[in-house]
Amino acid sequence: MTRITPELLAACLSDVETGRLGPEQCVAAHPAEAEGLQQLLEIARAIPAAPPVVPDSAFRLRARVALVEAMAAGSEPRVPFFTPWWAGRRGLSGLARAPIPAFALALALVLSTTGAGAAYAAQDALPGDPLYPVKISLDEVQLAFALDDEARAGAQVARAARRTEEIQKAVEAARPAAAEEASRSFVAAVEQADRHLAWASAAGKQVAGLEARLSEDLGRMHPRLAAAGAAAETRSAITAAAQAAQAGLGSKKAGAPRQVSDQKGQSAFEGNGAAKAADAAAAAEIEDLKGEIERIGEQGGVPGQSFQGLMSHLRAAEAALGRGQHQVAARNLEAFLNQLNAFQQSGHISPADYNALHQSYQALEASLQGASATPPPRDAGGGPASGGAGGAGNRPVSPPGRR
Amino acid sequence: VQDQGTPGLARQDDDEAVLVDRAAAGDAPAFAALYDRHLQQVYRHVYYRVGHRNDAEDLSQQVFLQAWRAMPRYKRAGAPFVAWLLTIAHNEVIAFYRKSRQTNYLEVEPETRDLWSDPEAQALSQFDRLAVRRAILQLKPEQQQVVMMRFIEHFEYSAIAGALGKNEGNIRVIQHRALNELRRLLAHTVQS
Numbered sequence: 024m025t026r027i028t029p030e031l032l033a034a035c036l037s038d039v040e041t042g043r044l045g046p047e048q049c050v051a052a053h054p055a056e057a058e059g060l061q062q063l064l065e066i067a068r069a070i071p072a073a074p075p076v077v078p079d080s081a082f083r084l085r086a087r088v089a090l091v092e093a094m095a096a097g098s099e100p101r102v103p104f105f106t107p108w109w110a111g112r113r114g115l116s117g118l119a120r121a122p123i124p125a126f127a128l129a130l131a132l133v134l135s136t137t138g139a140g141a142a143y144a145a146q147d148a149l150p151g152d153p154l155y156p157v158k159i160s161l162d163e164v165q166l167a168f169a170l171d172d173e174a175r176a177g178a179q180v181a182r183a184a185r186r187t188e189e190i191q192k193a194v195e196a197a198r199p200a201a202a203e204e205a206s207r208s209f210v211a212a213v214e215q216a217d218r219h220l221a222w223a224s225a226a227g228k229q230v231a232g233l234e235a236r237l238s239e240d241l242g243r244m245h246p247r248l249a250a251a252g253a254a255a256e257t258r259s260a261i262t263a264a265a266q267a268a269q270a271g272l273g274s275k276k277a278g279a280p281r282q283v284s285d286q287k288g289q290s291a292f293e294g295n296g297a298a299k300a301a302d303a304a305a306a307a308e309i310e311d312l313k314g315e316i317e318r319i320g321e322q323g324g325v326p327g328q329s330f331q332g333l334m335s336h337l338r339a340a341e342a343a344l345g346r347g348q349h350q351v352a353a354r355n356l357e358a359f360l361n362q363l364n365a366f367q368q369s370g371h372i373s374p375a376d377y378n379a380l381h382q383s384y385q386a387l388e389a390s391l392q393g394a395s396a397t398p399p400p401r402d403a404g405g406g407p408a409s410g411g412a413g414g415a416g417n418r419p420v421s422p423p424g425r426r
Numbered sequence: 427v428q429d430q431g432t433p434g435l436a437r438q439d440d441d442e443a444v445l446v447d448r449a450a451a452g453d454a455p456a457f458a459a460l461y462d463r464h465l466q467q468v469y470r471h472v473y474y475r476v477g478h479r480n481d482a483e484d485l486s487q488q489v490f491l492q493a494w495r496a497m498p499r500y501k502r503a504g505a506p507f508v509a510w511l512l513t514i515a516h517n518e519v520i521a522f523y524r525k526s527r528q529t530n531y532l533e534v535e536p537e538t539r540d541l542w543s544d545p546e547a548q549a550l551s552q553f554d555r556l557a558v559r560r561a562i563l564q565l566k567p568e569q570q571q572v573v574m575m576r577f578i579e580h581f582e583y584s585a586i587a588g589a590l591g592k593n594e595g596n597i598r599v600i601q602h603r604a605l606n607e608l609r610r611l612l613a614h615t616v617q618s
Contacts, residue, residue, distance in 0.1 A: 032601070033598040066558075069555070072544075073470040076479065076538065077469075078483065
């Protein structure tokens, strides 16, 4: 049997592929190599096509947001930016002023992924609606591209404004569960806005003006919340939201001046024994959380790359805590929670695994808040958003089933 | 793939080369349009290699992140843009294998097994489709890449050569070795 050359094989494959010759004709045309050629052609024909798998819309959106994050983090965008849709809203003064070119980019890309029609329709979605995750994703993108704590505080107040609309619509539509969910998210957004203002203040920023404007924005939401009639089972959640709106932010709420830590954003607890104990407790909680993820990962409950992403956020938070950089730790934990919630929303992890991880995360958050309860109160790394991501609130939820 | 990119952009720049040039210059919406065009093909390609939807999602996402970062260095070399994306996908998959040290990618997840069935094609072949896929994944990485691009993505030799930075003769040699190795692996499978 003569050796088949790469050129002969390639020519024969091309002839068969283009239909110039059938396999038998090609083999017959090369009798000296017939046996081997026939086998190789048969193998080439047996190579299966890729199966008709299609990436689902949740993944497309998640991937798009990750892409946007990378675009914003990696280089200065070189395309013209536009004014985001919410910047012109009356009363959202903090947002309108925020330098957020990346959000414009993000919004454009999210709209491109979901389809502008879906994103537009999602603006009216309520908790529990199929399009609500799209709406929440827009919230997330907006938060992801708020460039500093002042902008993030503004973004959280904008989020609270959207929850206010949802509460009103849910009450009007007699959907108590949606109203309750939106109310909890409202309170979480206000709390998170408060934290961002505190971190900005701790970093030496003058936030009094912004704090007053955002409190005023919240104050305008209060009458709408207070007027929202609701059934008894929903009343307490809406009342809590109304009280949060009325209380406003920062010193206006607490009635006490904000305390400021050092200018570098490092821990204000250097040398503080109670804070060090709180840090140690938080580090132990992070270890527990890592162990939980590893356990779930070993059982196949967290896909490989996702596993690495969650772990990398925790490792970074752990390292930051070790350096006393609470704000950095909080940022990484917030990223962890965002990713975890994204997995939950997309069905990437099972409900049981999500709830287990979320509960461990809550324990970690409690440790960090224990630190923040020790004076000075605001720059203890305060912990990540309470339900800031995904509108899931600070409690386990029943996520959609795994695909 | 349905192009859901920015409507204005889609109307103005239907030519992919224009989109690629704009993306290489840092135009994010242009890159977004390329993402919309090619995500599905990249996803299917990666899925073929890893056999699991979740891993395919994670890796496909990484492909586009890497592509965006590398866009300023992208140079057209006679290959379609998607061929370049698939070379990135190849590298991501190899890195995934290396990092995870797992071999379960040789099997596809049970819930998607029926997606591979093609009774008509199967009737014409003596080989089981999943056995062939498994054999392909046991080839050397470079051979896998050429087999995938040639027989699954149906690129011309010139396009594969352009994407891999080789000449067409090299590609034909790699293809020849890959098919011979597949023959050996499949014969071993049949015997065992």
